[in-house]
Structures are given as C-alpha cells and as structure tokens.
Amino acid sequence: MQWEQVFASRASRMKASEIRELLKLLDQPDIISFAGGIPDPDLFPKEDFAQAFADLFDGPQAQAALQYSVSEGYLPLRNWIAGRMADLGIVCTADNILITSGSQQALDYLGKLFLSPGDTALVGWPTYMGALGAFNAYEPCYDRLEPNSNRSAADYDAAAKANGGQVKFAYASVDFANPTGVTLDQRAREGMIALADELDIAIIEDAAYQGLRYDGTPVDPILALEIAQKGDIEQCRTIYCGSFSKTLAPGLRIGWAVAAKPVIQRLVLIKQAADLHTSSLNQIALHRVASKGFDEPVAKLRETYSGRRDHMLAAMEREMPEGVTWTRPEGGMFVWVTLPTEIDGAALLAQALKSEKVAFVPGRAFFADGSNGNTIRLSFSCARPAQIDDGIARIGRAIRAALA
Amino acid sequence: MQWEQVFASRASRMKASEIRELLKLLDQPDIISFAGGIPDPDLFPKEDFAQAFADLFDGPQAQAALQYSVSEGYLPLRNWIAGRMADLGIVCTADNILITSGSQQALDYLGKLFLSPGDTALVGWPTYMGALGAFNAYEPCYDRLEPNSNRSAADYDAAAKANGGQVKFAYASVDFANPTGVTLDQRAREGMIALADELDIAIIEDAAYQGLRYDGTPVDPILALEIAQKGDIEQCRTIYCGSFSKTLAPGLRIGWAVAAKPVIQRLVLIKQAADLHTSSLNQIALHRVASKGFDEPVAKLRETYSGRRDHMLAAMEREMPEGVTWTRPEGGMFVWVTLPTEIDGAALLAQALKSEKVAFVPGRAFFADGSNGNTIRLSFSCARPAQIDDGIARIGRAIRAALA
Numbered sequence: 001m002q003w004e005q006v007f008a009s010r011a012s013r014m015k016a017s018e019i020r021e022l023l024k025l026l027d028q029p030d031i032i033s034f035a036g037g038i039p040d041p042d043l044f045p046k047e048d049f050a051q052a053f054a055d056l057f058d059g060p061q062a063q064a065a066l067q068y069s070v071s072e073g074y075l076p077l078r079n080w081i082a083g084r085m086a087d088l089g090i091v092c093t094a095d096n097i098l099i100t101s102g103s104q105q106a107l108d109y110l111g112k113l114f115l116s117p118g119d120t121a122l123v124g125w126p127t128y129m130g131a132l133g134a135f136n137a138y139e140p141c142y143d144r145l146e147p148n149s150n151r152s153a154a155d156y157d158a159a160a161k162a163n164g165g166q167v168k169f170a171y172a173s174v175d176f177a178n179p180t181g182v183t184l185d186q187r188a189r190e191g192m193i194a195l196a197d198e199l200d201i202a203i204i205e206d207a208a209y210q211g212l213r214y215d216g217t218p219v220d221p222i223l224a225l226e227i228a229q230k231g232d233i234e235q236c237r238t239i240y241c242g243s244f245s246k247t248l249a250p251g252l253r254i255g256w257a258v259a260a261k262p263v264i265q266r267l268v269l270i271k272q273a274a275d276l277h278t279s280s281l282n283q284i285a286l287h288r289v290a291s292k293g294f295d296e297p298v299a300k301l302r303e304t305y306s307g308r309r310d311h312m313l314a315a316m317e318r319e320m321p322e323g324v325t326w327t328r329p330e331g332g333m334f335v336w337v338t339l340p341t342e343i344d345g346a347a348l349l350a351q352a353l354k355s356e357k358v359a360f361v362p363g364r365a366f367f368a369d370g371s372n373g374n375t376i377r378l379s380f381s382c383a384r385p386a387q388i389d390d391g392i393a394r395i396g397r398a399i400r401a402a403l404a
Numbered sequence: 405m406q407w408e409q410v411f412a413s414r415a416s417r418m419k420a421s422e423i424r425e426l427l428k429l430l431d432q433p434d435i436i437s438f439a440g441g442i443p444d445p446d447l448f449p450k451e452d453f454a455q456a457f458a459d460l461f462d463g464p465q466a467q468a469a470l471q472y473s474v475s476e477g478y479l480p481l482r483n484w485i486a487g488r489m490a491d492l493g494i495v496c497t498a499d500n501i502l503i504t505s506g507s508q509q510a511l512d513y514l515g516k517l518f519l520s521p522g523d524t525a526l527v528g529w530p531t532y533m534g535a536l537g538a539f540n541a542y543e544p545c546y547d548r549l550e551p552n553s554n555r556s557a558a559d560y561d562a563a564a565k566a567n568g569g570q571v572k573f574a575y576a577s578v579d580f581a582n583p584t585g586v587t588l589d590q591r592a593r594e595g596m597i598a599l600a601d602e603l604d605i606a607i608i609e610d611a612a613y614q615g616l617r618y619d620g621t622p623v624d625p626i627l628a629l630e631i632a633q634k635g636d637i638e639q640c641r642t643i644y645c646g647s648f649s650k651t652l653a654p655g656l657r658i659g660w661a662v663a664a665k666p667v668i669q670r671l672v673l674i675k676q677a678a679d680l681h682t683s684s685l686n687q688i689a690l691h692r693v694a695s696k697g698f699d700e701p702v703a704k705l706r707e708t709y710s711g712r713r714d715h716m717l718a719a720m721e722r723e724m725p726e727g728v729t730w731t732r733p734e735g736g737m738f739v740w741v742t743l744p745t746e747i748d749g750a751a752l753l754a755q756a757l758k759s760e761k762v763a764f765v766p767g768r769a770f771f772a773d774g775s776n777g778n779t780i781r782l783s784f785s786c787a788r789p790a791q792i793d794d795g796i797a798r799i800g801r802a803i804r805a806a807l808a
Contacts, residue, residue, distance in 0.1 A: 001641045003666045006572050006605055008520040008542065014673040041467035049470065050461035057454035063445035066453065066653035101505060101657075101679045108678040112541060116412040117521075133677035137516060138412065168410050202410055237405045249470035251684035253505075262407045269418040273537035274512040275505045279683055280655035 009117075013136040032391035033359040034378040037178055037333050043304060044249045045289060045297040052288035056281070065281040071272040072264075073099025073256070074283035080291050081242070081256050088210075089224030090240060092233045096258055098267045101278045103208050103243035103255035107134040109270045110169070110204055110239060113263070115140045119165035122156065126336075126366030126375070128178045128206060131171055142368035145170050147191030153198035169202040170195065174222060176209045176332025179366045179377040183330055189222045193229065196237055202263075203238040208255075209332040211247045211298050214306030216330035223258065234260045244286060246333075247298050252282040305333065308380040311388045319396035321403065326378075333381040336363070338374060343402045345376040351402065356394035413521075417540040436795035437763040438782040441582055441737050447708060448653045449693060449701040456692035460685070469685040475676040476668075477503025477660070478687035484695050485646070485660050492614075493628030494644060496637045500662055502671045505682045507612050507647035507659035511538040513674045514573070514608055514643060517667070519544045523569035526560065530740075530770030530779070532582045532610060535575055546772035549574050551595030557602035573606040574599065578626060580613045580736025583770045583781040587734055593626045597633065600641055606667075607642040612659075613736040615651045615702050618710030620734035627662065638664045648690060650737075651702050656686040709737065712784040715792045723800035725807065737785040740767070742778060747806045749780040756802035762795050 004011075056065055072078070078094035085092055100106040107130065115121065115138035122145035123131065132142070141163040143156060160167045170192055174184045184192075196203045205222045220228075223238040230236055236259075243255040257267060271277065312335055316326055323340040339345065345362030352358050363375025383391065408415075460469055476482070482498035489496055504510040511534065519525065519542035526549035527535065536546070545567040547560060564571045574596055578588045588596075600607045609626045624632075627642040634640055643663040648656070661671060675681065716739055720730055727744040743749065749766030756762050767779025787795065 001604065001606075001639075001664070003606075003664075003670075006518055006570075007670070008516070008518055008523070008572075010520070011517060011670060014670060014677070016673060016676070036472075038472050041471045044467060044470045046461065046466050046470065050458070050466070053457040053461065054454070057450065057457065062450050062454070063448060064655075066448045066450065066655040067445045068440075068442050068649075068654045101683075105679040112412070113415060114410055114412055116414070119412070130677070130680075137674070137677060166410075168412075200405065200409070202405075202407075235405075245472075250472045251468075251470040253679065253681070253683045260405070260407075266407075266411070266415060266418060269420060270541070272420070273418070273534070273541060275509040275657065275679075276534075277657070279505075279657045279686055282683055282686065 031357045035359040037379045040382045048289045052285040069280040077287040098257045100255045101253040103241045106241040106257040111135040111138045114168040120160035120167045122170040128173045129365045171204040173206040176329045180336040181327045181329030181334040205240045208243040213331040312380040315392035319392045335378045337376045344373045352398035358394040435761045439763040441783045444786045452693045456689040473684040475681045481691040502661045504659045505657040507645045510645040510661040515539040515542045518572040524564035524571045526574040532577045533769045575608040577610040580733045584740040585731045585733030585738040609644045612647045617735040716784040719796035723796045739782045741780045748777045760798035762798040
C-alpha cells in the first residue's frame with residue numbers, strides 16, 4: 001500500500017523530535033549527557049506517590065479512580081490549581097481550568113482550536129521545539145514574535161495575509177524558557193499584551209518551568225498582568241499553560257490550561273473528542289500528593305538544581321573558548337550556548353559524541369525557520385558536579401577542535 | 405475578545421457529546437439509567453491494581469514509572485499485546501504497536517494522519533459517535549460504508565471527488581458495536597477488505613469490545629483476515645484499535661493501535677508532538693495486572709454482563725409495544741432500539757426523564773447525517789436485574805404514551 005497517497009497534507013510536516021530520538025541513544029553509560037531536559041528522578045517524591053496510591057486504593061475513591069470521568073478534569077484538583085493560580089495573581093475558578101495530559105497536550109489542543117492551514121502563529125526565535133511540533137500538525141506559518149520592536153501590528157497582519165491566513169496567537173515560554181533559559185521581563189510581557197490587543201489575537205503563555213526560580217525577582221505571569229489591566233479573567237486573551245512535570249513528576253502526564261470560559265469550554269469539547277479525559281487515577285493521586293505538600297519537594301528541587309546551574313556556569317567560564325557566549329538563567333534547566341558562526345551545533349554533536357562522548361541538543365530545531373545552526377542547548381538538571389566538570393571540559397575541547 | 409474570530413474553521417464542528425453531557429445529569433438516585441456505555445465499577449480488578457501499584461513503588465521501577473518515557477509505549481506492555489494479537493491471528497511485533505491514551509486517542513490520531521478538509525471517511529450508518537467526534541476535528545465528509553452493496557468503488561470515489569477530496573479510510577466498530585450491538589460477519593469483513601483494496605484506502609478496525617463475547621461464534625478480526633490473505637502485516641491496510649477500558653479499567657486511559665510499521669511510525673510522531681507519551685506509571689501497572697492474569701477478570705465480566713443482557717432482552721419482550729424492534733447482541737454492552745418512525749428518540753428521552761425517571765441515549769447522534777431520529781441506545785452493563793425490569797417497563801410506558 002502506498003501510504004503517502006492517503007496521508008493528510010499535514011503528514012509532510014511531521015518529523016521526529018531530535019531530542020526524543022537522541023534520548024533513545026543515550027543509554028550508554030560512558031556518555032555524559034546534557035541533552036534531555038528532564039527532571040532528576042532521584043528527586044521525585046516517590047514515597048508521597050506510593051502513599052497516595054495506597055490510600056486511594058484502600059478507600060472509597062478506588063472505583064472512581066478506575067472509572068471514566070469528566071473531560072474537564074477532577075474537580076478537587078482544579079480547585080487546588082485555582083488556589084495556586086490566585087497566589088500568582090491569576091484569580092479564577094475551576095471553570096477556568098482544564099486538566100490536560102501534560103502541558104504538551106494543551107499546546108496540541110490550542111493549535112487545534114486556533115489554527116487553520118496558512119494561519120500565522122507568532123513565536124520566539126528560538127522557541128520550545130515541542131510547541132512547533134504540536135502546532136505543525138495544523139499547518140501554520142510562523143512569524144517572529146518581537147514585542148516592543150519596530151514591527152507594528154499592521155506589519156504582522158500584512159505578513160500573515162500575504163501567507164493566506166491571519167495571525168491567531170502569540171506563543172511564549174515565559175520563565176527560564178526552553179531552550180534559552182531566558183525569562184521575559186515585565187516590559188516584554190506587557191508588550192505582548194499590547195501587541196495582542198492591537199492584533200486581537202490570543203496569547204499562549206507556556207509556564208512549564210514557573211516553579212523553578214532559583215534567584216532574581218519573580219515576574220508576574222502575563223495572565224496576571226492582563227487581569228490587573230482588564231479587571232477579570234473573562235476579559236483576558238491570555239491562555240496560561242501549567243505543568244506538574246517539572247515539579248512533582250512527568251510520568252503521570254498532568255498539566256493544565258487556564259483561560260476565559262469560552263476558551264476552556266471549547267478545549268473541553270476538543271478533549272472529549274480526542275481522548276475523553278486524563279487518567280482519573282493519576283489526577284486523584286496527584287491531587288493527594290499536591291495538597292498534602294507541594295512546596296517542600298519543590299524547594300528541594302530548587303536547591304539541587306540551582307547548585308547544578310552554578311556549577312555548570314562556573315565550568316563554562318573555565319572551559320569555553322573565546323567567541324562562545326551563553327545565558328545565565330535564573331531558574332529552570334537550561335543554558336543556551338551561541339557558538340562562533342562557523343560551527344554548526346549538529347555537526348559539533350556528531351563529532352563530540354564520537355570523540356568526546358558528550359551529548360547536548362543542537363539549536364537549529366528550536367528556530368521555526370531552521371536558522372541559527374551555531375547554537376546548542378545544555379541541560380544541568382540531571383548532571384552531578386563531577387559530570388558537569390568533566391562534560392563541559394569535553395565540550396570545550398570539541399569546540400576547540402572544530403575551530404582548529 | 406471575539407473568540408469566534410480567531411478560532412480555526414474546524415471549531416464550528418465541535419459539539420458537546422450528548423452521552424457525556426447526559427452523564428453529568430444522572431447523579432440523581434431515583435433515575436434508572438441505561439445511558440452511559442461504561443463498565444460496572446464493582447467488577448474492576450481493584451485488588452490487582454492496588455497490588456500492582458504497591459509492588460511498583462516498592463521496587464526498582466518506581467523512578468521510571470514517574471519519569472518521561474518513549475512515545476511508542478512501554479515495551480513489555482507492547483510485547484504482551486503482541487502475544488494477545490497473535491492469539492487472534494494478528495501476527496505482529498512490538499514495532500507494529502503504539503500505546504495510546506485509550507482507543508479514543510487512536511481515533512483522533514488516525515483522523516489527524518489521514519484526513520485533510522474535504523476528504524471522505526466511510527462509516528457505518530449508525531456508527532460510534534465518538535469516532536465522528538474525533539474525525540470531525542479534521543473536517544471530513546462522510547459517506548455510508550456498505551460492503552457488498554451495489555455501490556462500486558467508482559461510486560464512492562466519484563462522491564468523494566464531488567466533495568472536493570478523496571476517500572481516505574473505512575471505519576467500523578466490528579464486534580457488538582457501539583451503538584447497535586451488531587457484529588460484522590466474516591463476509592462483511594472480507595467485503596470491507598475488497599472495497600478498501602479497490603479504493604486503495606486504509607481500514608480502521610475499532611475492536612474496543614472484542615473481549616466481551618458472551619455467545620455465538622467468534623469472527624476473526626479484519627486485520628487477521630487480511631494477514632491471512634496477504635501474508636504478513638506489512639502488506640496490510642487495516643489498523644486495529646484495541647482498548648483495556650472495557651476489560652480491565654478505563655480510568656488508566658490505555659489502548660493501542662496495531663498496523664504496518666509505516667503507519668505506526670507516523671502515529672508515534674503524532675503522539676510525540678501531541679502529548680509525548682501515555683502515562684509511564686499506568687502502562688507499567690497495567691502490564692503487571694494484565695500479565696498476572698487477564699482472562700480471569702474478563703471471564704467474570706462476561707458472566708455478569710451476559711446475564712444482564714439476557715435479562716434486558718427478556719424484559720424487552722415483555723414490555724415493548726408493537727412496532728418497536730431491537731437487536732440481540734452476542735456481546736458488548738448495548739441493545740439498539742428502533743421505534744415507530746413517528747417517535748423521536750430525543751423527545752422520548754426528555755419525556756421519559758420527566759414522567760418515568762428513566763434514561764437512555766437518543767440515536768440520532770450516531771448517524772453522520774443526523775438521520776434516523778427514531779432510535780435509542782440502551783446499555784445493560786451497569787444495570788441490576790430489578791433495575792432492568794423496572795426501567796424497561798418505564799421505557800415501555802413512555803413509548804406507549806408517545807404513541808397515544
């Protein structure tokens with residue numbers, strides 16, 4: 001059978017994620033990897049989850065946990081999230097919240113809700129490659145999101161029309177972004193709201209790393225700034241996407257979206273048609289863990305990860321040759337490295353894997369136009385100090401060899 | 405904000421599922437409901453799941469269960485499924501299997517893989533409304549799947565072209581179908597293969613109820629028949645969708661798709677971009693439960709459900725007025741009722757809820773063209789004998805009142 005002849009046109013845009021393909025190759029114990037942006041499994045609150053599942057099966061919730069449930073998500077969990085959102089200045093109720101199977105699913109559903117083929121999504125340059133992957137299924141064009149730049153709303157609008165669609169939303173990973181580690185400051189966030197107001201489009205605020213700030217001053221979420229401007233969430237165009245994957249554990253696949261009710265109601269319909277609901281069992285167990293004590297395991301994460309970040313930045317200072325620059329993130333998992341323009345990150349990886357047994361993610365896939373190949377992403381979340389010292393030295397050697 | 409102006413064109417086809425909206429209203433204890441097609445929670449192997457989660461958290465798998473994992477799904481679970489598939493005549497390896505978050509998600513991903521706007525999906529008349537909901541997001545047209553009818557492949561092809569696309573697949577719920585309870589016989593299955601061969605399209609075989617046969621002779625899956633014809637799965641156009649929701653428990657959201665590798669590889673890319681992977685934890689736990697003993701809990705289900713089916717069919721014989729006809733399913737959860745043409749199922753439900761406190765699902769939503777309003781679906785899976793006697797008598801009275 002000639003499958004290509006019956007695939008939808010969108011299938012031509014489906015590509016394997018470099019990161020996830022890489023992850024499969026990194027089982028060899030002698031490779032030092034800064035590639036995967038995953039949490040350190042040693043820090044999962046394993047005992048809390050064990051207890052939550054044991055209690056759940058021992059009590060009256062066992063049947064409900066194994067049964068079908070509503071597409072919106074488990075109400076006590078949505079209420080708990082609403083409380084946390086209020087702490088961030090996002091005043092909302094459970095009706096403003098949809099539970100998703102990881103925040104990745106929220107990105108897929110938002111692409112589905114907003115994008116017809118040829119529509120334009122405004123994204124960072126670079127941006128989270130998983131967002132590009134999710135949106136690609138809906139065949140959009142991309143334009144570069146630059147709040148407070150000299151590009152006017154009319155410029156964005158004209159570019160989108162020239163591509164046969166309209167601008168539908170601006171997407172940004174806001175805190176210690178994947179891949180750059182950079183945080184959007186308040187002025188940039190307010191610039192995004194102003195631009196979106198002018199264009200009359202949605203804002204997708206990806207806050208997956210929000211809980212992982214190690215130092216510096218917290219910046220209010222875009223949705224909180226917009227609520228402060230406009231009075232309440234029902235007047236707002238920002239859709240906030242959160243995740244438990246970086247704070248408690250990713251294996252349960254639980255994230256959430258917060259927005260005005262008309263958006264949430266549509267997302268509920270999308271979820272109903274796409275997978276009915278997120279695991280009842282996991283939602284109930286995660287609610288038990290989170291409501292018993294969320295801040296303590298997250299504080300432990302912050303302490304450990306911030307030490308690793310410091311260690312990596314110190315090693316970079318020692319080991320990177322001249323002409324290499326990198327970011328100093330206030331949180332999250334990533335340092336973003338810009339190499340001399342003559343070095344391609346993917347070629348460097350191929351060489352470094354072979355000669356130095358060290359891994360990272362080439363930066364090109366984070367750019368919607370595949371530009372800026374002279375970049376790489378390093379993750380410090382799972383690396384021990386000795387590995388960091390050794391691994392960064394190896395990368396320094398690989399870069400020097402490439403320059404030679 | 406005028407959200408409608410930024411929604412994708414597909415948003416106009418998103419409607420709330422009548423079944424799931426109904427489920428929310430049925431908490432009142434005095435209503436007898438045959439509406440929800442859900443398993444009886446009293447029959448979940450609760451102790452087995454409790455033990456599986458306890459063992460898992462107590463052993464070396466705890467960290468992997470809480471961590472990110474590959475999009476394909478947990479390899480031991482895929483191997484276990486491959487073994488069960490072989491028992492059904494579907495010889496395949498783990499590389500032919502994708503784990504999905506319920507078989508509903510497989511339907512969504514298959515719509516995404518095959519359907520561009522205006523393409524045609526061939527479906528039963530009626531068919532599973534959740535399949536229509538999943539496919540609708542990709543803006544297809546529907547045509548009526550009638551294997552072995554006098555409609556030729558050229559007729560289907562011409563109709564699809566007139567609608568601006570091409571026929572992409574034929575979808576069928578094959579065993580004790582939702583909503584009709586009817587099983588496709590071998591001749592119909594072979595007719596589907598012949599038609600799909602002529603049209604050079606895919607077949608989506610929805611086998612969600614496959615394990616729930618109570619009597620009659622098992623019919624080989626379409627994919628097994630096609631493998632027998634063509635030699636091996638890589639030559640086949642059928643994509644088999646299975647589910648643990650009706651046999652073990654739906655709350656974990658675990659299903660699977662089986663197909664030739666080029667299809668599975670695309671579906672893996674779709675899953676990677678859409679939700680990364682199905683819950684690692686749930687896949688590991690479910691594998692432990694299934695491999696420890698799958699047949700015993702399913703045998704218990706069959707015994708209980710078949711008794712309820714018999715009880716419902718006996719009550720129908722007693723209580724239904726003349727002019728009402730219904731199916732006699734060999735398995736599954738549903739009896740499909742055709743009312744005299746002057747009675748609309750939705751109007752009957754509104755009346756019956758009020759005057760008789762009894763619920764069921766009106767049949768119109770199962771037809772892609774919203775025709776055949778004089779039908780209703782009854783589920784016997786959760787009803788006790790006394791409720792069945794009482795509830796079917798109530799429906800009989802409601803129908804008589806509507807005819808009066």
